[in-house]
Amino acid sequence: MSIELATLNGQSADRAARDQSPLAIRGMTVSYGQKPAVFSVDMTVRPGAMTAIIGPNGAGKSTLLKAALGIITPLAGTSTVFGKTVARQRDWIAYVPQRASVDWDFPTRVIDVVMMGLYAQLGLLGRVRAHHRAQALDCLARVGMQDFATRQIGQLSGGQQQRVFLARALAQQADLYLLDEPFAGVDAATEKAIIDVLKSLRDAGKTVVAVHHDLSTVAEYFDDVFLINTQAVAAGPVADVFTQENLQATYGGRLAGAQMDSLSAATA
Amino acid sequence: MTGSEFVPLSLPPSLIGICVAVACALPGNFLVLRRQALIGDAISHVVLPGIVVAFLISGVVAKLPMLLGAAGAAVVAVAAIELIRRLGKIEPGAAMGVVFTTMFAGGVLLLEKSDTSSVHLDVEHALFGNLESLIWLDATGWSSVFDIDALAGLPVELPRMAITLIGVALFIAIFWRPLKISTFDEGFARTMGMRTGPLGLALVIVSAIAAVAAFDAVGSIIVIAMFICPPAAARLMTNRLETQVAWSVAFAILAAISGYMIAGYGPLWIGFHGSVSAAGMIATMSGVILGIAAVKGPHRQRAT
Numbered sequence: 001m002s003i004e005l006a007t008l009n010g011q012s013a014d015r016a017a018r019d020q021s022p023l024a025i026r027g028m029t030v031s032y033g034q035k036p037a038v039f040s041v042d043m044t045v046r047p048g049a050m051t052a053i054i055g056p057n058g059a060g061k062s063t064l065l066k067a068a069l070g071i072i073t074p075l076a077g078t079s080t081v082f083g084k085t086v087a088r089q090r091d092w093i094a095y096v097p098q099r100a101s102v103d104w105d106f107p108t109r110v111i112d113v114v115m116m117g118l119y120a121q122l123g124l125l126g127r128v129r130a131h132h133r134a135q136a137l138d139c140l141a142r143v144g145m146q147d148f149a150t151r152q153i154g155q156l157s158g159g160q161q162q163r164v165f166l167a168r169a170l171a172q173q174a175d176l177y178l179l180d181e182p183f184a185g186v187d188a189a190t191e192k193a194i195i196d197v198l199k200s201l202r203d204a205g206k207t208v209v210a211v212h213h214d215l216s217t218v219a220e221y222f223d224d225v226f227l228i229n230t231q232a233v234a235a236g237p238v239a240d241v242f243t244q245e246n247l248q249a250t251y252g253g254r255l256a257g258a259q260m261d262s263l264s265a266a267t268a
Numbered sequence: 269m270t271g272s273e274f275v276p277l278s279l280p281p282s283l284i285g286i287c288v289a290v291a292c293a294l295p296g297n298f299l300v301l302r303r304q305a306l307i308g309d310a311i312s313h314v315v316l317p318g319i320v321v322a323f324l325i326s327g328v329v330a331k332l333p334m335l336l337g338a339a340g341a342a343v344v345a346v347a348a349i350e351l352i353r354r355l356g357k358i359e360p361g362a363a364m365g366v367v368f369t370t371m372f373a374g375g376v377l378l379l380e381k382s383d384t385s386s387v388h389l390d391v392e393h394a395l396f397g398n399l400e401s402l403i404w405l406d407a408t409g410w411s412s413v414f415d416i417d418a419l420a421g422l423p424v425e426l427p428r429m430a431i432t433l434i435g436v437a438l439f440i441a442i443f444w445r446p447l448k449i450s451t452f453d454e455g456f457a458r459t460m461g462m463r464t465g466p467l468g469l470a471l472v473i474v475s476a477i478a479a480v481a482a483f484d485a486v487g488s489i490i491v492i493a494m495f496i497c498p499p500a501a502a503r504l505m506t507n508r509l510e511t512q513v514a515w516s517v518a519f520a521i522l523a524a525i526s527g528y529m530i531a532g533y534g535p536l537w538i539g540f541h542g543s544v545s546a547a548g549m550i551a552t553m554s555g556v557i558l559g560i561a562a563v564k565g566p567h568r569q570r571a572t
Binding site: 152168 | 301442443445446448449451452453455456458459460461503506507508509511512567
């Protein structure tokens with residue numbers, strides 16, 4: 001009897017945590033072919049924190065994000081945003097895809113890309129007014145790109161393109177920001193600009209989740225980590241979870257000894 | 269050339285040519301950017317056997333059976349591509365190429381062997397249409413444009429193509445933002461709640477409607493050319509999608525008018541009698557425009 005009660009209490013506490021979580025994933029399983037890319041992953045993101053999703057190449061980090069957002073259809077699993085389905089909470093979510101996932105030769109200007117973030121406000125046929133443009137320019141200014149507003153996007157460097165994507169996400173005025181490898185292939189100045197913006201979002205009470213690949217900056221940039229290698233390995237605050245042991249379990253033999261040494265230096 | 273000659277003989281075919289060119293060029297902009305430019309090619313090939321079979325069953329060259337036949341052929345084509353891809357383990361592009369050419373060739377054979385001599389449906393017609401024959405005998409001059417009785421005698425292809433063009437333009441105008449956003453960044457579009465799958469399908473269906481409507485009047489060559497050449501040339505003129513679409517419309521109109529005029533009068537200018545196929549010349553002109561844009565266009569540089 002008392003055991004059952006304890007279980008029930010545990011379940012309701014779990015449910016309450018999920019309902020308050022900016023992003024709660026349950027039993028997510030995705031497969032592209034025979035082998036699952038993501039297998040039965042549970043994840044509950046802490047509100048107001050910056051969480052890094054970490055794992056080796058092909059571990060299903062991006063896939064987990066895409067499945068959670070409904071960009072790809074999972075075999076099984078659900079995701080909720082503040083306790084409701086993603087479809088009902090679209091206005092709370094801003095997603096920054098991998099930079100390489102789009103064709104930067106597309107005929108459009110920097111400002112037009114940022115304006116795409118205002119689609120929820122504008123709708124199908126809403127008129128673009130001066131305050132919409134001002135809003136987009138303001139978002140560009142926050143990532144230091146205001147001088148590039150009328151440039152064709154193909155003329156930008158990789159770091160500048162990434163900043164434009166972040167500005168588009170800012171224009172969405174979301175509460176939950178999901179970023180897929182925002183620091184991949186960007187210059188140092190851009191990395192600093194992006195992390196400053198993300199930290200300012202966190203300090204304003206927003207929640208940030210980013211797929212991240214640079215283990216050496218995890219402790220410096222993030223509050224929580226989520227370790228994944230097809231299955232979830234460990235999750236929690238960086239200080240408790242970002243340990244040599246957990247990393248070894250996540251990366252297996254793929255983590256070189258030298259990398260481990262530099263990490264233990266960073267985490268020590 | 270006087271009004272009494274131009275209005276009945278040249279005005280309707282020019283206008284039909286313009287409607288066809290613009291109706292195909294508009295969705296063509298998105299097809300080219302989505303790397304689906306060959307869909308236009310595919311549609312115009314696949315519909316031929318569908319239209320022939322529809323004619324053989326119904327016995328008339330009418331809009332509804334033709335559309336149904338074209339739609340049926342498209343479904344058969346999609347199923348055949350999937351089947352070949354799965355069973356033959358062939359890449360999708362190759363499977364598409366095989367199906368489209370085979371179905372078109374089958375359509376040509378069907379046309380040849382069936383008794384279609386009573387109507388203007390033959391191989392040449394399928395390729396080049398019969399733009400020059402779409403004349404307006406009730407017209408006597410420019411005043412006929414305001415004469416309701418004379419207007420009733422307009423070739424039926426003109427209002428048909430005009431309505432198709434309006435429909436295509438409305439689709440593009442209404443769904444401009446979702447089309448643009450999902451063409452650029454499909455994943456992002458989906459997180460905004462856009463149903464990118466149905467939208468992409470709608471774009472292909474709208475293109476198919478334009479192709480089938482145009483097919484009867486102008487044949488398949490011009491349809492294939494107009495889906496690709498004006499948008500591709502326009503892309504070289506600008507780095508903004510809005511401006512690109514405007515250029516593509518201008519190029520489509522330019523190709524239609526110059527192609528029609530050169531086909532009708534060009535041979536005379538250089539001392540030959542008669543004329544050449546207007547549809548063939550319009551398609552050629554769109555290629556010439558693309559060639560000029562490729563050499564002289566201001567935005568030929570590509571991001572690396």
